[in-house]
Structures are given as structure tokens and as C-alpha cells.
Amino acid sequence: MPAQQSNFKRFVEVGRVVLIKSGPSEGRIAVIAEIIDHNRAIIDGPTTGVPRQSFPYRHMTLTPLVLTKLPRAAGSGVIRKQLEKEATVERWNKSAWAQKRAAIEKRRSLNDFERFCVMLAKKSRRDVVRKTLAKAKASA
Incomplete structure (x- = not known):
């Protein structure tokens, strides 16, 4: 019997870029550095101004972007180097999702x-x- 295909395309994983939905860093992106349990993960956004912290999944949205070959529990320095190497923040800013959010924010202001x-x-x-x-x- 063939393995059944999953409907889900984005998974909670170390290196996954997330968009924060609430709190003081709302609207910024961060990276999952470590998975704590089925409710929380440690996120870090050294280039986006998001401090390293434990954060619940229900207050973040998974983006299609993933940092490749990021070790588990990587420190802020390693995450910063990987973000700059893969130009992830620039890729996020060029995405239709980020541009739509920026347009809405500009409209509101x-x-x-x-x-x-x-x-x-x-x-x-x-x-x-x-x-x-x-x-x-x-x-x-």
C-alpha cells in the first residue's frame, strides 16, 4: 500500500521562519531555534529585533521559508550568519505576503x-x- 500524501506543506521545524502574530514583536519574522514541546518553541530574530524567547505556536504563523542546515539550539550568532548567508530577510521582504502586509500598514497610516x-x-x-x-x- 503506498504511503499517503500529507495535505500540510509547512511544518514546525528547527530553522523554520515564522511571522509573529501578537506581542511586542508583532509583524516581525523570527526563526525557530529549538522545539520545546507541542505548544511552544524557542524563537530568535537577531536581524529583525526579535529577542530570543520561548513562544507559543498559536501566536506565530509558519512561513514557507526555512533556513537549511541550522543545528538544533543554535545561538543568535549562528542564526544571524545563516540569515545573512541565505538572504532570508530580503527574500521575505520581496514575497507577496510581506508586500501585501506593508501596503496594508501604509494604508492604515x-x-x-x-x-x-x-x-x-x-x-x-x-x-x-x-x-x-x-x-x-x-x-x-
Whole structure:
């Protein structure tokens, strides 16, 4: 009988990059340095400002990024070198997930006048699209 394929693609493992969902480091990424038990892991983010700490899985989201060949219980220095060697933070910043989060954060930080300017820009773009579509329909 063939082995059954798992539906899960991301697993809790040493070297897995996680996105923190709550606490003072919310929105930052860190790396799982050691697995404590089925509820908690030791995470560390030496390049992202996340201190080494025990953290519950329910307050982190697993990302598709993994540090390869990271030893168990690696110190902050080893994790920092591996992060820089594999350019993991840059890969995260280029991902669609991180860019979408940045866009949402930028949208939230706009003041009233900036929101008004965005509305006008969307309005003018919509008019340009509508006019070109009408012109294309008329010529067809």
C-alpha cells in the first residue's frame, strides 16, 4: 500500500521562519531555534529585533521559508550568519505576503488628506480605463 500524501506543506521545524502574530514583536519574522514541546518553541530574530524567547505556536504563523542546515539550539550568532548567508530577510521582504502586509500598514497610516488624494487618483485611473474601453468598443 503506498504511503499517503500529507495535505500540510509547512511544518514546525528547527530553522523554520515564522511571522509573529501578537506581542511586542508583532509583524516581525523570527526563526525557530529549538522545539520545546507541542505548544511552544524557542524563537530568535537577531536581524529583525526579535529577542530570543520561548513562544507559543498559536501566536506565530509558519512561513514557507526555512533556513537549511541550522543545528538544533543554535545561538543568535549562528542564526544571524545563516540569515545573512541565505538572504532570508530580503527574500521575505520581496514575497507577496510581506508586500501585501506593508501596503496594508501604509494604508492604515495615511491621514485624511492622503486618503483623499488616493481617492482622486483611483477616480482618475477609473475614468481613463472607462474611456479607453468605450473607445475600443466603438471602433470594434
